[in-house]
């Protein structure tokens with residue numbers, strides 16, 4: 001199959017890439033499972049060296065998010081990581097925000113014993129995360145890539161059904177409805193980051 005040439009597709013992708021923003025103020029609306037599955041379908045098609053497909057996803061809908069809140073409140077170890085002084089306040093903020101989310105996608109990648117391959121697998125899983133974020137934007141959902149310690153904690157991963165001995169946390173993808181105005185943080189100009197040989 002040849003690569004289809006669609007100038008309109010390039011324009012649409014550009015629009016979605018530009019519209020994607022980190023938004024954290026969610027309004028509590030729900031998102032259905034079919035929509036999340038559409039996003040996970042996009043994730044499956046990220047590039048992956050050796051076809052490792054190292055990404056793994058645990059999806060939490062709103063009832064599961066409420067159960068997660070209960071879990072986070074019940075385990076004092078989580079509020080003590082990495083720095084007990086700061087973690088308490090961070091956890092409190094997290095617990096305040098969580099009920100607003102429509103869904104969370106806890107994303108891990110399966111670790112590889114060879115560090116060079118592991119790095120590539122990490123990169124592949126990050127590409128999968130970006131596919132999800134762009135898909136969410138195209139569907140009008142706000143999103144947010146979070147690596148906050150409480151959600152990345154091994155106990156939280158275990159609670160989500162992940163095996164922290166084999167997988168590491170890459171992202172907690174927050175999805176939700178939002179009317180938050182998020183101006184784009186400035187990017188370095190092309191001249192600073194690219195050279196043409």
Ligand SMILES: Cc1cc2nc3c(=O)[nH]c(=O)nc-3n(C[C@H](O)[C@H](O)[C@H](O)COP(=O)(O)O)c2cc1C
Pocket residue numbers: 020021022023145146147148182184185
């Ligand atoms: C690997 C990774 C981890 C991130 N973790 C967090 C996080 O824990 N908390 C947060 O507020 N933003 C987090 N972000 C989002 C960035 O802060 C955000 O992308 C950046 O401010 C640029 O804004 P934009 O996404 O609207 O372009 C993370 C982004 C990446 C790529």
